[in-house]
Amino acid sequence: MDQEFHIEERRGAVAPVIAVRGEVDVATAPQLREHLQRVIADGSSTVVLDLLGVTFLDSTALGVVVGAHKRCRELGGELRVVVADPRLVKIFEITGLTGVLTITDSLHAAGVS
């Protein structure tokens, strides 16, 4: 059911970029959590999470994002979330996360050239 779900990692100029595609829900969020934990454990305190290809997010996905944000903060960096789909932005808004996370609507605005 999650055949479209895909995670890709690339090295950005200032931080690694984790690009996600498809639906991030209770079934797929654990893969995203593992990926983010590994990248942060490898020494990246700032990470760009590219959600431009994501079509659905639920609370488990948001929980993973919040967890990664906290770990980045503890290390002196930040998690930069890139999301543009109004349906997804709405989910960040209604959960109050737009006031907590660093959210931009483009990779350029997140510092990725």
Add this chain to the structure above:
Amino acid sequence: MSDPGERLAAGDRIELRFPARGDLVVLARLVTTAISARAGFDVEELEDLRLAVGELCLLALQGSDAQHGDLRLELTVLGDAVAIDCSLERASASGGVAPSPDEEETARLSEQILTALVDDHGRQSEDGAVRAWLRKRRREHAG
């Protein structure tokens, strides 16, 4: 229901039962979207219900060992609303294991999402049976 465009009427009820696995929660989202569209909800409301029913399934699964259980979803079309009832059946309780901080955070987010997207929702647990429910009214459109 042979005509895919046929509207559902008040009192129509649809049931779905599936193994309580995370990768199958998508079935609840698909069915809810299809049924709600035929109950007259608009595109934005369908998106709300698609997200909300997934959260409802998560609420039903909270604190349970759902590996051997089933999720039963019941959708009832009301006059100007849809009522969705999600219950976890044939699963055992997780034996009082405290939720992890991540699980607590997810539960808090889930609660916020449901509060924002539906008119009414709740969860009750009794004798090992967990039931979560929501109700959402259609928006009134001008004209």
